[in-house]
Amino acid sequence: MTEFKEPIRDIAYLAHIELLTPKPDESLAFFRELMGMEAIHSERQSVFLRGWGDESLYSLKLTEAKHAGLGHVGLRSFSPAALDRRAQAIERSGLGIGWSDGDYGHGKTYRCTDADGHAVELYYEAEKYVAPPSLKPSLKNLPQKYAARGASVTSLDHINLFSSNVDGDSAFWQEKLGFRLSEQAITDQGSKVTAWLHVTNKSYDLAISLDKTGTKGRFHHAAFKVESSEMVLRAADIFLDHGIFIEASPSKHVAGQTMFVYVYEPGGNRIEVCSGGFLILSPDWETITWTPQERKKGLAWGNPLPATFHTYGTPVINP
Template sequence: MNNREPIRDIAHLHHIELFTAKPNESLDFFRNLLGMEVVHSKGQSVFLRGWGDQQLYSLKLTEAKQAGLGHMAMRTFSNHALEQRARDLGQSGLGIGWTNGDYGHGKSYRFTDADGHNLEVFYEADKYVTPAHLKPGLKNMPQRFSARGASVTQLDHINLFSSDVDADSIFYRNQLGFKLSEQAITDEGKQTTAWLHVTNKSYDLAISLDKSGEKGRFHHAAFKVESPEMVLRAADVFLDNGIFIEAPPNKHVAGQTMFVYVYEPGGNRIEVCSGGFLIFSPDWETVTWTPKERKKGLAWGTPLPATFHTYGTPNTDK
């Protein structure tokens, strides 16, 4: 990174679009097992939100031939910030161009990252208007608690697979203003995982090395719950409903979140998480994890399953 003034145009991760070849089963998973609310349907897509999402929706679920990431959308702080990002992204060689928008938001600028993931930025967005049956008791909450399934609060972060983590990490930092909170490196100093943030969370985006040789694959989306006990509750919900649990509840080293990982019926990996730390210091120094430290496993010593480092969507296994 150079010494130029940091980019401060991106406010937060707004929503993601996930593809699924099993739209009905996937919708049942997100609505009834995660406890999300449907806010709109259009064509082959359904738009959903967690009960604590401040935006209109955080997930666009779209029928497709195979699972994977349709696109990731970020909201800027203003129209001026949007125009600045569009100008710089256009000059980067990775710009695609302007769209007229989608359900719930205005015009957006589409582009890809260094590995080919589809991204967009926009500013104008419709406010969530709480329907009468979801009105909360406290007016500073977007809606009442969803006492259904895992009862996820909101979209927390996403993890992308990348054939070149260093290149993607630099792209998000130089073009979008993300900051590198933590990283895992090889003995030669190459990044194998980068954790990046634009809010004061420890990370909003993780990028992990994809050793398959493919580009643009998706690793997982994480939805937050209110407490570690709710992560345990989510695991029981998945157990009771026959959802494959790839990694049972445990604690990450990076970010320090409690988690459980599953595959939703369409094949995408989904995390339910809680906790984590916040970053308030403007001069936070990147925490670096060495191969020796990573070999110790998770915070309490147990390892993640081998599939965690190889499985992504679209699934390239033959």
């Protein structure tokens, strides 16, 4: 019998991400007009945006930079004590950076990197979103009025980090932050090429994929949720009409079972619009393992992802 290990339940959810873009105006127009997000604040070289269903004040910080890529991942803890526990655990790992006063909309923050070098920020104190009169919803249990614009994305669903060492990176997220491994794709030798991890009851909040270029710390994609498969198809038409490069046309994933479309936003970051997926309610969920032979069958309906899915990330590596 497998020895029971008490799970770490200190991280509440994936709260936001910061994306870097060398084309700030074009990227902002993409997220506002085509994705349907609301810009709620700007300061210095950053704009803060939210989907109409985001519980956090914002889910995307968009920052002007020389190269596209990930600025940081923002995680909210369940309590101040939970934040301190995670900070102490990360300090012992040698990957801690230290404390800061926080960023727009949230307080005291512990900063670190994961094993591959992706920047992570943890905090508890957070300002609540209050919709202005123009966005006040009729239903009191919604954070804001439905965004009848573009793809009308609801919220940040998950992120995918590129990694030079999926085993090492996924171990950090599990052992130091309490994420749980829902599914994995492995090599014939048993090493992970993709790890799907969750901290909520979604099938996954975070994926970590092997960067076949061998580069450390790059970003694969951010996924924003819509309400139905039909809205994924609608998003694809919107991207087509506005000249946005579609890397992978709508289809269905095997892992997570989400419907998707993948595009590159003008700054170069890969963005997914998705719907569906399953929930994990069992406390003794057993990790699903996908073998190389099973992965050769392609996606749920047999079509393959493009080869760039395993090599393209941000910052972009010049050949």
